[in-house]
Amino acid sequence: MIKKYWSGIAASLVVFCLFLVSISVFLRVYQTGPFEIYLFNWFSVGDFSVSWGLLFDTLSALMFMMVTGVGFLIHIYSIGYMHDDPNRGRFFWYLNLFIFFMLTLVLSNNFLSMFVGWEGVGLCSYLLIGFWSSNKDYLIAAKKAFVMNRIGDLGFILGLLVMILTFGSVQFGIVFSQAGLLPIGHISVVLIAILLFVGATGKSAQLPLFTWLPDAMAGPTPVSALIHAATMVTAGIYMIARSHAIYALAPDVLTVVLWVGVATAVVGAIIALRQSDIKKVLAYSTVSQLGFMVAALGAGGTHAALFHMVTHAFFKALLFLAAGSVIHGMGGEQNMYKMGGLRKLQPITFAVFLVGALALSGCPPFSGFFSKDAILLAIYQVSPWAFGVLIGVSVLTAIYVARLVFLVFFGPLRSDVHVHESPLIMTIPLVFLAVLAATAGIYHPEFEWVMVIITVSALAMIWWVTYSRYAVQVKDDRSDGFMSLDVVYSAVIVRPILVIARGLSTVMDQIVLDTAAKELGQTVVQSGESLRRMQSGSIGFYLWMITASVAVILIGLSIWPF
Amino acid sequence: MALLALLALPLIGVFGLLIFKSRWIAVAVSALTVVMTVIIGRYPELLSFFTSISLPSFAVTPLGLLMLILTSVIVLAIVLASDDSPGFLAIILGIQAALFGVFCAQNGLLFYMFWELTLIPAFFMILGWGTGDKVRIAIRFLLYNLVGSFALLTVILYLFLQTHSFAFTDWMAAPLPLASQVWVLIGLFVAFGIKLPLVPFHRWQPETYECLPRSGSMLFSGLLSKLGVYGMLMLMVPLVPHALLVYRPIVLGIVVMSVLYASLVALAETGFKRIVATVSIAHGSLLAAGIFALTPMGIQGSIAQIVAHSLVVAALFLCEPRIRSHFYLGALFLVVLGSIGLPLTIGFIGEFLILLGISQFSLVYAGLAGISVILGAWAMLTLYQSVQSSTEGTYEFSFSEDIVVITLIAAIYILGIFPSVVLI
Structure with a gap:
């Protein structure tokens, strides 16, 4: 054991x-x-x-x-x-x-x-x-x-290279204090900010x-x-967030950051609407939520972004682990169209998943409500347009979350596996995370009652509409290749690179360079005919020759230094 | 005297091997050279103690010392891990002697002689122990390298006519006019570019590495290719600084193009040895780029990368025949990480400093050279995954081989965390 x-x-x-x-x-x-x-x-x-x-x-x-x-x-x-x-x-x-x-x-x-x-x-x-x-x-x-x-x-x-060229150091203290001495919009700082952000787009x-x-x-x-x-x-x-001292000096880059975040939030949420794999929904949701955080950073709302990062860590970890519990109980099945009715078969998983889902949709009083509110507030002060788009994304979020919950936990079970609740060692961490996801908002309990009323009534409407579409009768609207950029990247980037690589290897290497070398080589071979005849000699003999002649040279040199 | 003994030691090994035909002579001799080079590095006063009877044409520079230590370490690794015949080991020690000569020579004529002396045993190694179409490959190897040698000899004779001396110190002291510096630059670039090799002088390399037995590939890629880099650092930079500076955008451009070219071709290659060989061209070109950026950082980075590349490529070829075992598959992964320059390996220090050095000249060139960071990871991970799915778990236990691969990996990581030893 x-x-x-x-x-x-x-x-x-x-x-x-x-x-x-x-x-x-x-x-x-x-x-x-x-x-x-x-x-x-x-x-x-x-x-x-x-x-x-x-x-x-x-x-x-x-x-x-x-x-x-x-x-x-x-x-x-x-x-x-x-x-x-x-x-x-x-x-x-x-x-x-x-x-x-x-x-x-x-x-x-x-x-x-x-x-x-x-x-x-x-x-x-x-x-x-x-x-x-x-x-x-x-x-x-x-x-x-x-x-x-x-x-x-x-x-x-x-970005690091430009940083070293500009400040001569990578130490946070030195870089940030020296950056403070530069004027806003200084080219080096702008360059550093952009390049570091490229790094962030990869990782985040x-x-x-x-x-x-x-x-x-x-x-x-x-x-x-x-x-x-x-x-x-x-x-x-x-x-x-760590480099906000640099980003504060590059307002144009911040605008880029804001809109990249907003665009990512939109794209992620739209793709999440049509997935059939439970983990893929959550993955695109993560992309979308990271977009919220990046947008908040672009709007200068560092605290809001970090706040949402923490609450997101709680409720998204909870959702993934609960999804894992579902997959575990379903014997490895990840397709939501083969699930259904799990709320009775996995009551603990259902309860904690619901907490996570409500937090993700931003329902008060769960943590996601407070952090998403903080982000929207920060963005509203900078760009009402971005604010409007993100409100729309919040609606989409509530829809794909509700779709997921109803497909998995409501309606009839659409496959013939024997579903069981997960063992305590898995459900206890889930309960802990559920408590955190529900209550993490109280560390920053600033909100307006009007927001509470609007959010609750909007969510109620969304959940009511989606309930009839995905729980009562199952609407099959899956489209896993929906808006897939992979096809585009494969056609525009990966394939061309491989084609160029093969072209260089076959045409350039094997035809152009080899022919050129052969022409040149032919001349050398003809003039070095005597050298070619040496091939037939014994290798041991040549080794003796080489070593002996080196020895002679060494001895000769020690006597006659020139 | 100490130097003379060092140069003579591998030769004694060659004679010993040819007479007694026991691989333990090779092990003992190469272990002794490691001890000696390390002692010389630790107590340089030993050399000056014998100044009165040492040779004016031989001396140890800091770079030369690093190369001596690297050479003896890699040769020891090859000899310990090999199960080759005494004749083969004799060739390896013969090449080691010639390499020692090149790295100690402070005189153009000696430099050239030892340079050429590496070529002949290498040629016979391909001919005697190669696989496949070895005669054609050996001749192609020889022809490419003879062209380089011819260029080198021409430059050396030209410099002799100019200064009436073969001594490096006299060459450095005589300022050449820019016009003649350009010719010297071109000659040396061809000579060292073929050896490294750089694109477009690289066509001899993949098939040579492929045809050689494991120990041979380790020796060629880990040490012989470093002759080109050593020549660039030791001769080109001090001899033609003005021409390099004036034509830096062009020279660096050619080298950066070579980095990208080889990185791309690596994606199209098939077969373990050919992919490693082609990635090796990219790494060698990056090394050269660090030198031709002509900035202190770049040169420091190149020196670190010499060590990194020798250790990594030797370890890669070492793992190759045994990748079907779990132990070597894991080892291979750790080495692949070193090859793609993951932080905490010495490869990262080299790559980062080289890119920093290039960026001190031009950020655009640094960005172009940096694309190899992406393409290299792509090629090496593809390579790793292609062998990963063919594991069968059979594994013949060979104590000395395991020790060598563990030591090489340890060196790759320890130097990555404490790189100050190789930043000279």
Whole structure:
């Protein structure tokens, strides 16, 4: 019994200890202010040097708590979810490695070691998406995630280069204080802001680089909850929030950030409306919600974005884990059109899923209501147009969430599997997350009663309409290839690159260069006919010749230095 | 004296191997060279202690020392992991002796002689132990490299006529007019570009690496290709600084194009060794780009990348015949991460500093060269996944081979976390 679970228990204990540390760090930051810990020098070249160091301030302490807290609950859940996987030891290894790199990312005191965490979480994401490596499609999804992230990473690297050229350092303190001395709209700062944002679009799945995230659902569901909903994909949000001193100097870039976020929110929500795979709905929903956060950052609402990041971590992790419980109970089935009526068969999962769904749709008094309100408020002050669009996206969100709930939990069961409720080790973390998702809003309880009334009545109407469409009679409107950018990218980017590659390899290499070399070579061969005759000699003889002549040269030189 | 002993040691090994025919002689000799080079690196005063009887034409520069240590480490790795015949090991030690000569020579004539001496055993290695169409490949290898040697010899003779000396110090001291610097630049670029190789001089390389046995591929890719880089750093940059500076956009442009070309071709290649060979061209070109950016950062990055690439490519070829076992598949993944320059590997330090160096000259060139970060990851992960799905789990246990692969991987990661050793 213990032998079967020890890897999971050990991994969970590690994360739990880190969670305790994060609480004490948070309290210390709260009481005495931010502090830094210098570890050791990484490398120095000329007058540029990078060291390893940790920075604890409100932002990083918050991330620290979120990563380890949610991470711990997901570890516990995984003990149950992965209990009969033969490679569970490796699974928990990767999960812990992910926590390590995520903490490197959020606790670093400079951009370069932050980049170490940034690439490290990408690596863990690759390993975990392709965890079931016997399925080739999963491996391809993993590779796609890694390579698309690398496109963003190149932006990040180039941003770092400009940063080093401009400020001579990657240390947060030095960069931000020196940036403060530059005028608004300074070209270097604008360049840094744009390039770092390219990095964020990769990691945080924004347009045009978001298409890896839905494919990443190939990984085990706890991975989708931890990496592809709660923590890693918020790295871009964290990075922009961390660099707000730079973005504040580049208002034009902020406008770009705002509209990229808005566009991503729209596209994600629209695609989510037509999916049949329960995890794909949640994945596109994550894309859309990340769009909300990015838009908030673009509007200067850093606090709103971070607030939504935390509540989203709770309710989206909850939704993914609950979806995992559904999939587990359905024996691996992910198609919602084969589910139905699960509210009676999985009462705990249904209850917690409902909490998550209400939080995601922004229903008061659940946490999502407060954080989404904060974002909309921040955006309204900057751009009423963007505000209007995002209100529309909120409606779409409520629709796809209601569709999901009714398809899965209401109506008749549309397949003949024997559905069972998940074991306690999976449902207890769900209950914890449900409590958090329901109550996390009270830390920021600012709201207007009129918003409460509008939201509740709008949601009631949406739920009533969708109930009749998806619970009473099942309307089949699935379209999994709906608005798929993959087709476009494949035709416009991937195929041409491979065609060029093959062209270079066949035409350029094998025809042009080889012919040229052959012409040239023919001449040399003819003049070196004697050399060719040497082939027939014995190799041992030549070795003797070579070594003997080298020895002679060496001895000769030591006598006659010229 | 210490240097002379160092140069003579591999030769003694060659004789020993030919007479006694035991691979343990090769192991002992290469282990001894590692110890000696490290001692010379740790206590450089040993060299000056013997100054009175040392050779004016031989000396150890910091870069030369790094190359000496790298050479002896890689040769030791090859010899330990190999189960080759004594004759083959003798060729490896012979090449090591010639490489030692190149890295210590401070004199154009010696440099050229040792440069040429690497070529002949290499040629016979392909001919004697290669697979496939080895005669044609060996001749092609030789012809390409002879063209390079011819260019090198021409430049050396020209410089001798100009300065009436073969000593590097005299060459550096004599300022050449820009017009003649350009010719010297072109000659050296061809010579070193073929060796590295750079596109468009690269066609001999993939098939040569493919045809060689494992130890041979490790030696060629890990060490012989570094001759080109060493020449660029040691001769080109100090000899023709003015011409390089004036024509930097063109030279750097050619090299960056070579990076992109090879990265793209790697996507079209099939077969483990050919893909690794082609990615290796891209990495070598990136190395050259770091040098020709002519910025301190770029040159530092290139030196780090020399170490990174030698370790990574040697480890890649080492894993190749054994990828059907779980242990080597895992090892291969760790090496692939080093190859795509993931942070915490030495490859990242090299790539990042090279890109930083290029960006000090032009951000556009840095961005173009940086595309190889994406394409390289694409090619290497495709390669890894293609072998990943063919695992069968059979694995013959070979203690020394395991130790070598573990050591190489440890070096890739430890140097990535503590890179100051290679930032000279």
